[in-house]
Amino acid sequence: MPVVTCIDDLRSMARKRVARAIFDYVDRGSYAEQTLRANRADLEALALRQRVGIDVDRRSLATTMAGHEVRMPVALAPVGLTGLNWADGEMLAARAAERFGVPFTLSTMSICSIEDVASAVQKPFWFQLYVMRDRGFAASLIERAKAAGCSALMLTLDLQIQGQRHRDLKNGLTVPPKLTLGTALDVMTKPGWALNVMRGRRKSFGNLEGRIPDAKSLTTLSQWIAGQFDPTLSWKDVEWVKGLWGRKLILKGILDAEDAKIAVQSGVDAIVVSNHGGRQLDGAVSSIRALPEIVDAVNNEVEVWFDGGIRSGQDVLRALALGARGTLIGRAFAYGLGAMGEAGVTRALEVIEKELDVTLALCGLRDVRDASRAILRAA
Numbered sequence: 417m418p419v420v421t422c423i424d425d426l427r428s429m430a431r432k433r434v435a436r437a438i439f440d441y442v443d444r445g446s447y448a449e450q451t452l453r454a455n456r457a458d459l460e461a462l463a464l465r466q467r468v469g470i471d472v473d474r475r476s477l478a479t480t481m482a483g484h485e486v487r488m489p490v491a492l493a494p495v496g497l498t499g500l501n502w503a504d505g506e507m508l509a510a511r512a513a514e515r516f517g518v519p520f521t522l523s524t525m526s527i528c529s530i531e532d533v534a535s536a537v538q539k540p541f542w543f544q545l546y547v548m549r550d551r552g553f554a555a556s557l558i559e560r561a562k563a564a565g566c567s568a569l570m571l572t573l574d575l576q577i578q579g580q581r582h583r584d585l586k587n588g589l590t591v592p593p594k595l596t597l598g599t600a601l602d603v604m605t606k607p608g609w610a611l612n613v614m615r616g617r618r619k620s621f622g623n624l625e626g627r628i629p630d631a632k633s634l635t636t637l638s639q640w641i642a643g644q645f646d647p648t649l650s651w652k653d654v655e656w657v658k659g660l661w662g663r664k665l666i667l668k669g670i671l672d673a674e675d676a677k678i679a680v681q682s683g684v685d686a687i688v689v690s691n692h693g694g695r696q697l698d699g700a701v702s703s704i705r706a707l708p709e710i711v712d713a714v715n716n717e718v719e720v721w722f723d724g725g726i727r728s729g730q731d732v733l734r735a736l737a738l739g740a741r742g743t744l745i746g747r748a749f750a751y752g753l754g755a756m757g758e759a760g761v762t763r764a765l766e767v768i769e770k771e772l773d774v775t776l777a778l779c780g781l782r783d784v785r786d787a788s789r790a791i792l793r794a795a
């Protein structure tokens with residue numbers, strides 16, 4: 417077993433093991449990938465202040481996110497097709513998160529269903545909702561999430577229309593994965609992945625089976641999304657979802673201070689500053705650059721969370737320093753899953769926790785809740 421010291425190690429392992437179409441689906445971004453790159457570059461450009469001569473014994477990373485106690489301010493982001501990186505991947509990732517003590521968010525576009533994941537964990541998990549044109553179906557997803565005991569609903573607002581990921585088109589990404597002449601050569605070099613995914617309980621969208629007639633015979637993912645996702649989604653619908661759900665509600669995909677103010681008015685519990693990991697509006701600002709103005713705009717009236725580009729504990733601390741109460745990680749855990757299954761997700765969390773802990777200390781802090789702009793060097 418190779419020594420895994422950082423998230424990039426897990427990424428390299430996943431790249432070797434997972435079929436190219438699936439690895440690229442995880443790894444890549446939309447169009448020219450400017451926003452994908454900016455998410456990383458702008459995080460890395462934030463210099464931390466090294467402080468000395470301060471007692472940093474007995475540190476604490478624990479906090480809360482929307483009232484949920486977390487071992488560190490990191491939750492697993494909703495990631496579609498997680499279960500094609502490793503058989504039953506959503507169940508494994510949910511279990512790893514539960515054992516570790518951080519929240520897991522199940523995507524609408526998951527392979528394992530809401531009920532599959534509920535059977536794998538003891539404590540409540542979170543569910544992410546995409547609103548479809550068929551509102552009856554969206555309402556039924558909300559009901560299923562309630563029945564499964566989900567404690568928070570994350571409504572994603574930045575994908576009512578899908579940005580194009582060139583790689584997915586070139587790779588002919590289909591769900592379930594189809595063997596074509598183009599993919600066969602690649603898959604032949606990844607027999608471990610193929611055998612493992614074949615053994616999984618599902619190969620297609622677990623939440624959609626039996627509800628949408630052609631969920632078993634999809635063409636390309638993007639065609640299907642274009643047909644089903646509702647481009648009319650508006651703030652009125654947030655009210656509708658809130659009324660149906662009645663538990664903690666989180667809005668994901670806020671990148672603009674004006675939108676953040678509207679979100680506050682809608683009375684939600686948290687917002688996630690996010691550009692969908694550079695997978696939607698290419699040319700949009702990086703999430704870390706948008707974060708401070710959004711934190712200022714909401715003026716503590718709602719919890720502000722952050723995602724986009726986090727690959728280390730240092731990145732988590734940078735986001736906290738700029739005012740995020742919590743963070744989500746997408747690719748960082750997906751690489752772990754693709755590399756080593758459940759153990760890889762745990763490893764990803766351990767790596768980030770260790771880095772966060774050491775970085776906190778070297779910045780002269782003992783409690784993660786004390787992170788503020790004071791730990792960043794002025795530009």
Ligand SMILES: Cc1cc2nc3c(=O)[nH]c(=O)nc-3n(C[C@H](O)[C@H](O)[C@H](O)COP(=O)(O)O)c2cc1C
Pocket residue numbers: 441442443455493494495496497523524525544572668690691692693694695723724725726744745746747748750
């Ligand atoms: C492979 C992949 C699939 C994703 N699927 C979803 C999804 O189904 N729903 C959603 O709200 N966000 C989805 N996202 C966005 C993530 O929730 C999150 O915003 C993003 O991954 C954060 O950036 P990071 O990957 O750099 O951590 C997806 C991201 C990736 C990488």
